Amino acid sequence: MDYFIELLFSGLTRGSIYALIALGYTMVYGIIGLINFAHGEIYMIGAFTAFIVATVLSIYGFPLLAIVIIAGVAAVVWAASYGYTIEKIAYKPLRHAPRLSPLISAIGMSIFLQNYVLLAQTSDFLPFPRLIRDFPFMEPIAHIIGSTDLVILVTTVVVMVILTLIIKFSMIGKAMRATSQDRTMATLVGINVNRVISMTFIIGSSLAAIGGLLIASHIGQINFYIGFLAGIKAFTAAVLGGIGSVPGAVLGSMILGLTESFATGYVSSDYEDVFAFSLLVLILIFKPSGLLGKATNQKV
Amino acid sequence: MAVFQELKKGVLISLWFVFLTFPVMVIKVDPIARTVTWRWMNALYMAVGTFIIYTLVQFFIKRRGRSKPASTQKEAGSSVIHRLLDNPRRRAMLFVVLAVAAIAFPQLLSSYQTNVMTTALMYVVLGLGLNIVVGLAGLLDLGFVAFYAVGAYTYALLNHHFGLGFWTILPVGGLLAACFGILLGFPVLRLRGDYLAIVTLGFGEIIRLVLENWGEFSKGPSGISNIARPSLFGMELDLHGSIVFNYYLMVLFVIFTIFVVNRLQNSRLGRAWIALREDEIACQAMGIDKHRTKLVAFSLGAFWAGLMGVVFAGKTTFVNPASFTFMESAIILAIVVLGGMGSIVGVILGALILILMPEYLRGLSQYRMLAFGAILVCMMIFRPQGLIANIRRTYVYKKTPNDAQAS
Numbered sequence: 001m002d003y004f005i006e007l008l009f010s011g012l013t014r015g016s017i018y019a020l021i022a023l024g025y026t027m028v029y030g031i032i033g034l035i036n037f038a039h040g041e042i043y044m045i046g047a048f049t050a051f052i053v054a055t056v057l058s059i060y061g062f063p064l065l066a067i068v069i070i071a072g073v074a075a076v077v078w079a080a081s082y083g084y085t086i087e088k089i090a091y092k093p094l095r096h097a098p099r100l101s102p103l104i105s106a107i108g109m110s111i112f113l114q115n116y117v118l119l120a121q122t123s124d125f126l127p128f129p130r131l132i133r134d135f136p137f138m139e140p141i142a143h144i145i146g147s148t149d150l151v152i153l154v155t156t157v158v159v160m161v162i163l164t165l166i167i168k169f170s171m172i173g174k175a176m177r178a179t180s181q182d183r184t185m186a187t188l189v190g191i192n193v194n195r196v197i198s199m200t201f202i203i204g205s206s207l208a209a210i211g212g213l214l215i216a217s218h219i220g221q222i223n224f225y226i227g228f229l230a231g232i233k234a235f236t237a238a239v240l241g242g243i244g245s246v247p248g249a250v251l252g253s254m255i256l257g258l259t260e261s262f263a264t265g266y267v268s269s270d271y272e273d274v275f276a277f278s279l280l281v282l283i284l285i286f287k288p289s290g291l292l293g294k295a296t297n298q299k300v
Numbered sequence: 301m302a303v304f305q306e307l308k309k310g311v312l313i314s315l316w317f318v319f320l321t322f323p324v325m326v327i328k329v330d331p332i333a334r335t336v337t338w339r340w341m342n343a344l345y346m347a348v349g350t351f352i353i354y355t356l357v358q359f360f361i362k363r364r365g366r367s368k369p370a371s372t373q374k375e376a377g378s379s380v381i382h383r384l385l386d387n388p389r390r391r392a393m394l395f396v397v398l399a400v401a402a403i404a405f406p407q408l409l410s411s412y413q414t415n416v417m418t419t420a421l422m423y424v425v426l427g428l429g430l431n432i433v434v435g436l437a438g439l440l441d442l443g444f445v446a447f448y449a450v451g452a453y454t455y456a457l458l459n460h461h462f463g464l465g466f467w468t469i470l471p472v473g474g475l476l477a478a479c480f481g482i483l484l485g486f487p488v489l490r491l492r493g494d495y496l497a498i499v500t501l502g503f504g505e506i507i508r509l510v511l512e513n514w515g516e517f518s519k520g521p522s523g524i525s526n527i528a529r530p531s532l533f534g535m536e537l538d539l540h541g542s543i544v545f546n547y548y549l550m551v552l553f554v555i556f557t558i559f560v561v562n563r564l565q566n567s568r569l570g571r572a573w574i575a576l577r578e579d580e581i582a583c584q585a586m587g588i589d590k591h592r593t594k595l596v597a598f599s600l601g602a603f604w605a606g607l608m609g610v611v612f613a614g615k616t617t618f619v620n621p622a623s624f625t626f627m628e629s630a631i632i633l634a635i636v637v638l639g640g641m642g643s644i645v646g647v648i649l650g651a652l653i654l655i656l657m658p659e660y661l662r663g664l665s666q667y668r669m670l671a672f673g674a675i676l677v678c679m680m681i682f683r684p685q686g687l688i689a690n691i692r693r694t695y696v697y698k699k700t701p702n703d704a705q706a707s
Contacts, residue, residue: 035494051329052323055329055331055336056336078323090677090681093681097680100494102680103494103497104676105681108675108676108677109676109677110673111630111676113673114669115667115669120321120324232502232505271513273509274513277502280499281488281502284495285491
């Protein structure tokens with residue numbers, strides 16, 4: 001039973017990370033209908049920035065709490081800046097191009113960023129500093145749920161609540177929802193669509209950076225290639241939940257995280273990634289609109 | 301004043317990029333030795349580089365804006381190759397020159413050069429194969445390398461277990477890859493462009509991961525070695541001989557592929573593909589069987605990849621899953637995009653540029669993938685039609701004497 005609960009929590013932790021990344025995909029897709037292929041790379045850059053800042057600070061002997069806060073803020077700021085810049089360079093000029101053009105551009109961006117980090121840093125796996133210490137009060141249940149898992153779960157819940165509040169009540173959230181419903185109409189009622197799109201990229205990238213920071217301190221190592229797999233899996237989660245739908249992304253991520261966790265725990269860990277990819281292919285074949293997504297009919 | 305404004309903007313953008321690339325470019329930490337290296341020079345290079353690139357881009361955008369009315373003239377200039385190909389006598393001359401060069405190549409240059417050229421020619425065929433799927437039919441296939449892997453492993457495994465020869469396996473590998481193409485194509489036909497891209501990507505990764513993990517079947521990550529080289533009518537060739545033979549084989553393959561793809565392009569099927577690419581609904585309204593047309597595109601594209609897979613296994617005598625990563629698909633896609641989607645000459649040129657350039661600029665070869673990524677982005681933004689745009693065949697109505705009488 002303990003094993004089951006352990007797997008359950010490990011699945012929820014995975015799911016939370018996927019959710020943080022998947023939200024970026026789903027929000028961008030909801031607004032400009034583009035699969036932001038470079039999103040996984042933004043997550044990677046967030047993790048890398050956190051790694052660099054945290055290591056530098058720990059070498060210079062800062063206290064742990066300061067390291068966590070500064071590294072977290074740096075990861076979010078830089079990932080958001082990257083997201084914003086990528087949108088301006090690679091997607092904005094292609095807003096009225098045929099559908100495939102921005103997608104190819106996004107793939108190019110993703111390859112470019114991976115190799116940029118590879119060349120500027122290193123191709124080796126780097127040990128990520130342990131930012132989250134074991135809490136004393138977690139001692140009795142530490143064999144079931146680790147302190148890192150708890151932090152990840154709590155952070156994710158907090159972030160989700162904030163995001164929901166932003167989307168529901170803030171001005172920019174309302175503008176986002178309006179833009180995703182009908183971009184032309186949104187322009188007509190005086191919404192600055194370009195600003196909304198930039199904000200979407202900034203928010204999505206910040207979430208991915210938080211995910212990157214959390215997973216890197218959970219796993220304990222990073223390299224330039226982590227974004228690819230994480231990106232594909234988060235995309236799978238977003239599609240599973242119905243791309244374009246925010247609650248769908250969270251639901252899909254949790255389902256994906258749990259199934260992966262149970263599959264590796266009870267079946268075999270060799271085919272973990274094959275499993276995620278197969279799930280993606282199967283969903284797209286049988287229910288391309290996802291669990292909570294709306295089926296759209298193409299009109300002439 | 302305007303110049304000053306421009307300058308200010310340029311400086312601001314360079315500063316932004318310096319900020320953006322600061323943690324990754326400037327700081328380098330060694331977590332084990334616990335040392336920090338501050339590479340301030342990189343920030344300076346970044347600033348200067350960004351400023352220059354920004355100025356150049358602005359300059360070109362301005363010039364393009366100014367010469368808008370004369371764009372037809374520019375268009376004509378860019379299609380020198382097309383004009384060359386349109387004139388029958390020049391075309392014949394060009395072909396003769398190319399044929400002589402192709403035949404003389406391995407005799408004049410070392411076997412290393414020949415080997416490099418063979419690889420480039422393989423990518424020409426792969427690019428032409430992907431061109432059917434992406435360029436003509438407009439289906440973005442990011443898992444193209446899966447079919448390449450199918451071909452390579454078909455030859456590797458059948459040769460390893462049953463000792464079957466290259467020439468027997470060549471059609472088998474191609475057909476098996478085509479079957480995989482249908483297998484993948486069948487369920488994903490209903491999907492729209494971007495979903496299709498992701499599914500094909502997933503498929504490509506599944507094939508690679510299965511090859512990596514299913515040790516009893518494929519020997520896992522260590523791969524299969526000692527695959528027989530292709531033989532010439534049962535003759536065993538020495539190393540140099542087989543390199544030269546591989547080269548001529550590839551030349552024949554390229555000619556064959558160009559012939560087939562060219563014929564396909566102007567066939568009923570080829571026009572159906574282009575129609576499908578341009579507008580799916582209108583295409584269906586014209587009575588084209590959408591599903592069948594897409595399936596044929598998929599399987600034909602996969603067929604070429606399968607053939608090349610067999611050639612690849614025969615050429616390197618060793619296959620392992622590491623040769624079939626997503627990056628390989630991305631390289632082939634970059635070839636098609638750079639050359640010009642749907643354009644045969646463009647794809648050939650794209651393959652030669654992208655494969656030969658990093659080979660001869662060895663010092664720059666580590667920047668290869670970086671450049672490929674940048675090429676994909678820049679081509680989409682500045683020249684989506686590619687280096688050599690495909691010119692759609694137009695049929696001109698010629699007035700005959702009968703028409704003149706009638707009117």
